[in-house]
Amino acid sequence: MRPYLLKGHERPLTQVKYNREGDLLVSCAKNLQPCLWSSEDGRRIGTYEGHNGAIWTCDITWDSDRLITGSADQTVRIWDLPTGKELCQFRHREPCRAVKLSAGERFLAVTSDAFMESQPAVHIYNFAENIEDQSTEPALTWNVPKGRCTRVFWTDCNRKLITSHDYGKLRRWDVETGALLQEETVHEDAIQDMQMSPDESHVITASLDKTAKLIDIESFQVLKTYKTGRFVQSAAMSPLFDHVVMGGGQDASQVTTTAAQAGGFEARFFHKIFQEEFGRVRGHFGPINTIAFHPSGRSFTTGGEDGYVRVHHMDLDYYTTKFF
């Protein structure tokens, strides 16, 4: 498997995301310009200029016409995805950690961190079809308990939100009132990433407690646990096979001068149901911060603390080998 090594960021990656069709790839990093790539050959199509802080997260519309980014510069911005023009920005008083469009894209959920006097919060915006109609004030805001709110998803026909948090917590919220409906501690340490299954019935969470877990959305019950023995920063599910892939590794502040192998920076493949590891993909020389599967399941992308994005297209063996 020969990866494309994408050198577009000089700072650690924070999130990589495919559009719906999978032909485009957006990468966010701690430098100021998110990049747009062609996922097939790794060509850079362009960058989005304007942010003034690390970009924590992004989301892409159904038609790939808009890009929404959330940044530590306390803004959420909407971009015209093909041209890179900034269309609109929402100003907050605190860094933005996660953004997610609702199904149908009438609403946008934004989470913000604690900062100065502000508590961490969830904000719901109306997302206008025409940018002229876009309001920059949230329709609803509610505070959440302390700790980062690392990912947010719309569930149950846009009626509820689920969020992942520090201290290993998952929470469920009523979108109309902002009421906390359910709270479960599913991990022993912070949940760094959460990704939705293609049929939207379960999520995979990646945690600093060195495990990734498969969790049912309706009950927050833990279905499967993948033990890695190292910090897990991100985990993704294959849309094609019963495979999951996770990345992470030694904490960046503790990466020493020992062999690169000591860090455990490989992307690791587990069987989704048997919870057994069957493959590793090496390459990064820093922890993997984010990982994403192509919507077809035929390739995947990793973004590392080392500032590189690697796009891996699966070899033939991946489809022909019977792993179990």
Place this chain on the structure above:
Amino acid sequence: MDIDPMDVSRQLYPDLPPGFPYEGFDLEELILPAGDDMGIKSDDDDIKDEDVQTQSGFGSCIVIQNLPKAPEEKYDKLMGVVRTIASKLGDVRDNGIFMPLDEATKTTKGFAFVELARKEDADAALLDERFVNGYQLDKNHKLTLSRFDDFDKYAKVPDEYAPLEPQAYKQTENVHSWLADKLGRDQFVVRHGDTTVVCYNDGKRGRADVAYQRDFWTESFVQWSPQGTLLATMHRQGMAIWGGPTFQRINRFAHPNVRLVDFSPNEKYLVSYTSHEPATARDSFHVKIMVWDVRTAKCLRMFDGPVDEYAVGSSAGPNGALKWPVFKWAGGRDDTYYARLGRSKISVFECPTMVLLGKESLKMDGVQDFEWSPSEPLLAAYSMEQGNQPARIVVFKIPERIELRQKNMLNVSDVKMFWHPQGTYLAVKVEAWTKTKKSTTTSFQIFCVKDKDVPLEVFELKNNKERVHTFAWEPKGHRFAVLHGDGPRPSISFFTMRDDKGRLGVRELKMLDNRACNALSWSPQGRNIVLAGLKNFNGQLEFFNVDEMETMATAEHFMATDVEWDPTGRYVATIVSHVQQMENGINVWSFGGRMLYSMQRDKLYQFSWRPRPPSLLPPEKEAEIAKNLKQYSKRYDEEDEQLLQQADADVLQERQKGLDEWKAYVESRRNYAMLQLDFKRELYGPRFAEKEFTIQKVMVEQVVDVKEEPYNTK
């Protein structure tokens, strides 16, 4: 009026679980609800305070007996003598010495009372090595010490013998049950997080089966007894020992804040150790070592004193700390002797009386280190070079204290002694200064203890200036391995003590060059050795067969910190313990280096195989089995085959079960998924179905800037 704090807290904090508010509470108010132990089992349910309470208030008073009976005019002189002796016992109170005079004869009565400052001083004085066997004042007078309270106590003993109520015999579980495992599996204990697990190692089926598991079993570590019968756990109140198939508690030993323990080789005795912070600035650290009978849990002897009295020679660690074990046990079938190092002496104690052997220590000037033979009461000691007295290595026979053999050497910088596990040889690694005193040369002196007249073999490596890292005897054999070399990748040399005909003489067998290795680990059966590069060498493993002199396999357990052979020599475990931040876990290999299975355990603190008692078969019988191995193994091979098939079937079944469960789950969520899909279809309308797309290349020209400049023709 009584106030129930539980009620108050319930009213004040209605949303919080019963007990206390989690933030900003006063620790004093912390009350657990009745019957809630937070999941932590208490062990102090029935520990009784066995301390002897002194009722009379004379607890610190000691009686010295057998003093000479002196006439009145010599009273002051005798008093002076008593005062000198008393000052050796501890701090004497003002006017704390009283020696009564017999009014009739006008002579002293032959005893004196001494009142010490503290009860602890009196306790220590009664156990003082100089007094415990009597103190020889002169030819006719040997002083003995008694506690004043004891007179009362023994006076009260009834003259009539009242037979003790016989205690009902309590059937204990079979503590050797693990040896009777049908599949001949060995056990190991793993401590990770708060959990301690005892597992059967099922190498054939490549898995570990849990035999017993318990959370919060110990407060610091667990330790197997040398023959594996018992498992000791450490607690604030002392130690506990456990055994049998369900690990029932067999005995407890009250030694508050116990730090370290050590069993005697045949599990008869247990030695425990604590160190106490100095009470005042002038004091030094205080150590307290107790010797226990394992079966009765009675303390047989206590050693108490400042740490510098115990941290001598090789027993001294860095910064004046103590190196455990302080007391070393003699080898052999019964635990008869144990010894410790003192200043220029070795104190050997006898069991079960616990007294100093021959009532005096073994004198040896400048003694630095000693080691017992693992098989018989032989003691090898090393004394340092002092002035014009050379360094000496002596092998003593105990209890006769005969010097079997000795060796004098000059310019010695360091000496290390290695007994062969069967006690056949004693290898002494001697580092001697060169003439310039800038470097050292290493030589080995090997005492062949079992041969007539204890012949001494001396040998050096080809390059005797090389650093020697490790020396390791082959258990059950005549070979040894030496790890040596100055470079980053050292070499390993194998030697044998005997040739094919059994004649003595050191011969080199083979040298392996340039290996990423820093630890040698022989199989307990000999023949195979693991050359391991732990920690800095990233866990390189080489499984080497010394009979054939060939590498069976090379492998890697990345970041491994330890290598442990199982007691039968069939399996090897490599461990990444919690000293490494990540990838904590255990890999189990066959002796030939085939990876069998691995266990990931976060915060892995401890791993140890359960030792086995020595084989009861005579050597001839063992040889016979080895000869007819094929015959014997045929039967077991069939069993193994069946077992493996069963295991494969089990795994497949397990997987099938997982698949079925998953299918059932997906099915149960199908409605929800359909709902979501329909919802999206409705919202996106015609855009939802738009699956096909074409990639078009579009050229976009953008004018960035327009600037006019005159064209210069010059």
